[in-house]
Amino acid sequence: xxxxxxxxxxxxxxxxxxxxxxxxxxxxxxxxxxxxxxxxxxxxxxxxxxxxxxxxxxxxxxxxxxxxxxxxxxxxxxxxxxxxxxxxxxxxxxxxxxxxxxxxxxxxxxxxxxxxxxxxxxxxxxxxxxxxxxxxxxxxxxxxxxxxxxxxxxxxxxxxxxxxxxxxxxxxxxxxxxxxxxxxxxxxxxxxxxxxxxxxxxxxxxxxxxxxxxxxxxxxxxxxxxxxxxxxxxxxxxxxxxxxxxxxxxxxxxxxxxxxxxxxxxxxxxxxxxxxxxxxxxxxxxxxxxxxxxxxxxxxxxxxxxxxxxxxxxxxxxxxxxxxxxxxxxxxxxxxxxxxxxxxxxxxxxxxxxxxx
Amino acid sequence: xxxxxxxxxxxxxxxxxxxxxxxxxxxxxxxxxxxxxxxxxxxxxxxxxxxxxxxxxxxxxxxxxxxxxxxxxxxxxxxxxxxxxxxxxxxxxxxxxxxxxxxxxxxxxxxxxxxxxxxxxxxxxxxxxxxxxxxxxxxxxxxxxxxxxxxxxxxxxxxxxxxxxxxxxxxxxxxxxxxxxxxxxxxxxxxxxxxxxxxxxxxxxxxxxxxxxxxxxxxxxxxxxxxxxxxxxxxxxxxxxxxxxxxxxxxxx
Ligand code: FES
Numbered sequence: 001x002x003x004x005x006x007x008x009x010x011x012x013x014x015x016x017x018x019x020x021x022x023x024x025x026x027x028x029x030x031x032x033x034x035x036x037x038x039x040x041x042x043x044x045x046x047x048x049x050x051x052x053x054x055x056x057x058x059x060x061x062x063x064x065x066x067x068x069x070x071x072x073x074x075x076x077x078x079x080x081x082x083x084x085x086x087x088x089x090x091x092x093x094x095x096x097x098x099x100x101x102x103x104x105x106x107x108x109x110x111x112x113x114x115x116x117x118x119x120x121x122x123x124x125x126x127x128x129x130x131x132x133x134x135x136x137x138x139x140x141x142x143x144x145x146x147x148x149x150x151x152x153x154x155x156x157x158x159x160x161x162x163x164x165x166x167x168x169x170x171x172x173x174x175x176x177x178x179x180x181x182x183x184x185x186x187x188x189x190x191x192x193x194x195x196x197x198x199x200x201x202x203x204x205x206x207x208x209x210x211x212x213x214x215x216x217x218x219x220x221x222x223x224x225x226x227x228x229x230x231x232x233x234x235x236x237x238x239x240x241x242x243x244x245x246x247x248x249x250x251x252x253x254x255x256x257x258x259x260x261x262x263x264x265x266x267x268x269x270x271x272x273x274x275x276x277x278x279x280x281x282x283x284x285x286x287x288x289x290x291x292x293x294x295x296x297x298x299x300x301x302x303x304x305x306x307x308x309x310x311x312x313x314x315x316x317x318x319x320x321x322x323x324x325x326x327x328x329x330x331x332x333x334x335x336x337x338x339x340x341x342x343x344x345x346x347x348x349x350x351x352x353x354x355x356x357x
Numbered sequence: 358x359x360x361x362x363x364x365x366x367x368x369x370x371x372x373x374x375x376x377x378x379x380x381x382x383x384x385x386x387x388x389x390x391x392x393x394x395x396x397x398x399x400x401x402x403x404x405x406x407x408x409x410x411x412x413x414x415x416x417x418x419x420x421x422x423x424x425x426x427x428x429x430x431x432x433x434x435x436x437x438x439x440x441x442x443x444x445x446x447x448x449x450x451x452x453x454x455x456x457x458x459x460x461x462x463x464x465x466x467x468x469x470x471x472x473x474x475x476x477x478x479x480x481x482x483x484x485x486x487x488x489x490x491x492x493x494x495x496x497x498x499x500x501x502x503x504x505x506x507x508x509x510x511x512x513x514x515x516x517x518x519x520x521x522x523x524x525x526x527x528x529x530x531x532x533x534x535x536x537x538x539x540x541x542x543x544x545x546x547x548x549x550x551x552x553x554x555x556x557x558x559x560x561x562x563x564x565x566x567x568x569x570x571x572x573x574x575x576x577x578x579x580x581x582x583x584x585x586x587x588x589x590x591x592x593x594x595x596x597x598x599x600x601x602x603x604x605x606x607x608x609x610x
Contacts, residue, residue, distance in 0.1 A: 011596050018589045021380075026582045029574030047449045049466075054446040066439035071453060072414030079409040085452035086438060098405075103398050213388075222388050231385040238377040245367070245374055254367070291360050301599065302359025341360075 001326065003247070004306060007240045014233050017214070024212040028205065036205040038197025041145045041183060047088055068093065069119040077119075078112060086116055089192045090140055093117060096191060108169040111190040125171055125189040127157045136192075141175035141185040144194040151178040157189060164198045164206070166220030251321050253342060255283040263345055267295060269353035282346035286312065289345050297353060303341035310340040313352030318343055359602075362594050369588035376565070376581050377588075383559035395556050397548030400534050402497050408434075408453060411460050411475075434460055434474045441472060456480070456543045457490040469542050483543045488524035491543055492536045501529040507540065515549045515557065 034040055053067040074084060074095060083098040093116040101109035113122040124133055137155040153176040162168050164184060171189040176182070181199035188195050196202075209215070213222035214230060248254045263282040267290070268275040280289040287310050290297045300307035308327025314336045320328075321342040328337050340351075370377070393399065409415040411434050434453075441462050442448060448464040453474060455461065460474040471480040483491070489505050509522045516523070516537055523546060524538040534550040561570040565578040 008596065008599055011592060012600070015589065015593050015596065019586065021384075022582050022586045022589065025573075026579065026586075029579065049447045049449045050442050050451075051446040054443055065443065066437070068439055068442070070414075070437045070439065071408075071434060072412050072437070075409040075412040076414040079415060080407050081409070082405040082407050083452060083454040084408065084438075085450070085454075086442075087450050100404070102403050103396065103401070221392065223391050224388075227388045228385075231381060231388050235378075235381040235385050238374065238381045241370060242374050242378055245371060248367070254371070288360060288364060299360050300602070302361070302363040302595065304363055304595070304599075306599065 001322075003240055003243055004304070006236065007244060010233050010237045010240070014230055014237060017230050018234070020211050024208040028208050028212065031205045031208070032201055035181075035199065035201040038183070038199060038202065041147055041199070042194070042197050043144055043146055045143070048091075050086070050093070053093070068116045069095065069114065073119065074114065078114075081112075089113060089122065090136055090143075094122065104167075105188075105193075105195065106165070106167045106169060109190065113190070113192065124173070124192055125157070129155065129157075137173050137187055138175065140187055140192060140194060141173075141177075144185055145177065145183065145197065147177060147179045147183065152176070153178075155187075161218065162186075163218070164203070165196060166206075166210075166215070166218045168195070251342070252344065253285060253321075255344065257283055261346075265345060265348060266350045267353065268350060269295070275350075278351075280345055283344055285341055286343050286345055286348065286351060287340035290340060290351070295353075297340060299341065305339060305342055308339065311337055311354070312340045313337050313354070314343070314348045315350035315352075316348060318347055359595070359598050362591050362598075366588060366591040366595055369584055369591065373581055373584045373588055377585065379562050383563040386559050387556060387563070390552055390556065395553050397534065397550060397553070400497060400550065401495050401536070401545065401548055405455055406458070408460060432475045436462070436472070436474055436477045438462070440477075445470065456483075457487060457494050461543075463542060471542055480543075481541075483524060483538065483540055485524070487543065488526060488538050491538055491545070492526035492528075495536070495545060496528070496534070500534075503527040503529045508537075515554065516547060519546055 068086065071084065074097070075081060078097050078099075080099045081097040082100070085096045085098070087094060087096055095114040095116050097112040097114065099110035099112065101107070101111070113124065114120065115122055122133070124137065129137065134155060138152065141155070142152065153174075155173045155175050157171060158174050159171050160169050162172060165172065165186060168186075172195065173187040173189055175185045175187070177185065181201065184196075184198045185194060186196040186198065187193065210218065213224070214227040215221060215224060216226065217224065245254070261282045262279055264277055264279045266275045267278050276295075278289065278293055278295070280293065285303060287297065287299055287303050291299065297312070298309040300309045303310070305321070305323030308323075311328065311332075317336065318338050320333055320338065323342050324333065324338050327339060336352075411432075413433050438451060438453065441451060441464065445451075445464055445466055448466045448470075451462060451464040453460060453462055456471065461480065462472040462474055464470050464472070472478070473480055485505050485507070489502055492502065492505075493500070504525075504527045506525045506527075507522055508525050512519070512521055512523070513525075519537070520539075522540040524540060526536045526538060528534045528536075532550040532552060534548065536548055537546040538544070539546050557570065561567050564570070564573045564575075565581065566572045566575050
């Protein structure tokens with residue numbers, strides 16, 4: 001009985017989430033992963049080599065021996081750098097100095113961008129961008145996407161938490177493209193890297209993930225307290241349910257057979273004084289056999305062994321189940337009364353049904 | 358009606374009940390164990406030493422102050438980035454960082470090249486000892502190495518399709534942490550430990566894709582999800598009857 005009560009009350013708490021989990025799980029399988037990750041619109045730039053700064057031709061007019069700011073000069077000015085990388089910001093050679101970074105790019109980090117030729121600091125994190133930088137961000141956004149000819153918003157600086165990038169802990173620039181899937185290009189302000197193309201498919205996937213992970217505070221994580229509690233309760237629900245099934249097997253209330261074996265029993269009731277022969281499956285419960293043959297019997301809980309309303313009188317002394325003992329008095333048990341949902345047709349040959357009280 | 362629903366609930370759960378247990382157990386593990394520790398972020402430190410003390414300019418600036426009189430002499434970076442690039446002008450990216458406790462240049466040209474920034478020597482491959490040093494220096498705290506092995510073929514499934522050869526450095530400990538290190542560049546490719554390995558198995562069970570562990574739209578999962586939804590729906594109806602319809606009403610089919 002404790003088992004059945006646990007099963008009932010826990011299911012009352014978690015049932016909505018069960019539907020959400022299975023529903024969102026199913027729908028997540030239908031999401032177009034490539035599109036949601038923005039891979040269908042993202043253009044990966046392959047960086048140009050630095051050879052043009054070294055070859056001596058008519059364009060460079062006698063190559064510079066040291067076109068880039070020296071490591072010495074950099075470390076004097078930025079003594080906290082732990083890694084120095086020469087690369088490109090759009091098409092301009094820049095140094096990217098790593099002061100600190102986590103193991104994932106979205107974690108809080110500290111990078112500095114330096115013009116590799118002039119040594120000037122390039123600060124893309126200021127909310128009021130100098131016109132040159134604003135154009136740069138727009139250009140980066142524009143060349144990052146395969147979609148051409150759509151209106152683009154001017155860059156807006158967002159501080160974390162960022163609605164569409166729940167895990168991001170760094171400031172980002174957002175450029176919205178007015179295409180049919182409403183793509184937003186996100187560029188990390190410290191580094192100028194394009195970090196995401198978010199479109200309607202991404203938003204749909206993220207909504208499903210948020211619901212699946214119960215991430216209502218939008219941390220971009222499934223290690224939150226709501227889901228921990230619900231997962232624990234759900235484990236309780238499924239294990240109590242499985243235990244219940246196991247008990248039904250053990251008590252012989254569920255039988256798995258390859259063939260349907262039939263058996264004829266006699267049903268005596270006040271309505272049919274002589275009794276009525278019933279040919280029905282030997283391994284189905286007495287209750288279900290009566291109900292499917294339109295013989296009326298009370299069964300408030302539908303065969304759960306919970307309500308105690310499905311009483312009948314057997315012609316033999318059947319082993320009483322726990323539910324029998326809970327709902328039927330000892331003297332009635334001695335007379336052969338049992339619950340119809342607790343016994344199978346094959347256990348009896350005569351079923352006695354009392355008059356309605 | 359209730360009897361019919363109860364029967365559906367039972368038979369459906371006989372079919373999907375075990376998967377419900379698998380879903381809830383694997384789900385519970387995944388939400389309880391912090392994903393960052395699964396990724397080994399509490400094992401491998403993200404902190405790296407600063408480069409400045411290995412450069413001449415910085416050392417000169419320090420010498421001018423009194424307190425650096427007993428400055429230890431250390432070998433400094435002798436090659437500037439411009440020197441490296443004039444030798445390898447076809448590089449498309451170059452960085453100055455760390456290989457164990459040595460400053461090195463890493464460049465991508467046709468292939469990855471690692472150059473010792475102090476001596477200017479090209480480092481062709483990572484020796485076994487160096488792999489052990491890299492591993493020891495990148496983990497937090499003091500740990501003991503159990504074994505260092507080079508993987509050239511038959512990669513363990515836990516590293517997926519990562520490029521070989523790789524150094525596999527196993528640490529002692531109940532969590533059996535393993536670091537995989539790139540044989541040519543010395544970079545840490547990935548970290549695996551038992552919490553990750555358990556997570557991986559449970560994830561496969563959770564999505565019912567037992568071989569690839571990737572497809573969350575496989576037919577088996579879909580069949581179980583749909584049956585699961587029906588089973589839960591029948592359960593919900595039973596719950597509703599148990600909560601609100603407990604007055605003795607006659608039910609016939
Ligand atoms: S139907 Fe409720 S106990 Fe049998």
